[in-house]
Amino acid sequence: MEHGASSLAMLAIIGISVCVAALNPSVLARPVLTVASDHTPTVNFHTPILREGLALPQHITGDTTVGPEQGTILINALITITPNATLTIKPGTTIAVSEFGGISVFGNLHAVGTATKPITFITNEQHEANRHWVGILLQDASFAEMRYVSIHHASPAMSCSPGAKAILSHIIFECQDIQSGAK
16 A cells, blocks of 8 residues: 555554544543654554543532542543632542643632552543643642642642742652553
8 A cells, every 4th residue: 555545544543543532431542643763654642541430520610529439430531620619629539540641720729638548640641642741730829738648740739820829849750651560
């Protein structure tokens, strides 16, 4: 098959996969076309490590509490904590975030773990190229209290707009391979 024909065939496969994913949201692997340095198109699938757990809604509009008793908490997109809403994350909770996912805080984020039960934010992507997520973005007049929290693969891990306030202690920012532990 010619180079141009193989590219068209690959694009056709991508189109079919995207249509299937749109019709069936349970199809979690989604292809992304990338181009290598030699101009060869390749398909990069977003494949979650964890598929089971409680998925947070895209907009948190009221007081919401999540904890380890609900299993892994999944963030599959950039979620927003609206003004006057609070997301409370209990000690010992693991939050798995997909590529391009993150938390945009306009209200309040309360993530207070303990030395023996930290809160952990991890990537939910198998492929190394897809592991970075947006992080925690504190917007105008928002507030966050975070203690004993570990954040992996976020870029930037945290940012604050003018007027935002944060109380932080015992925070670890780390980028490592969570499957093998290699740094």
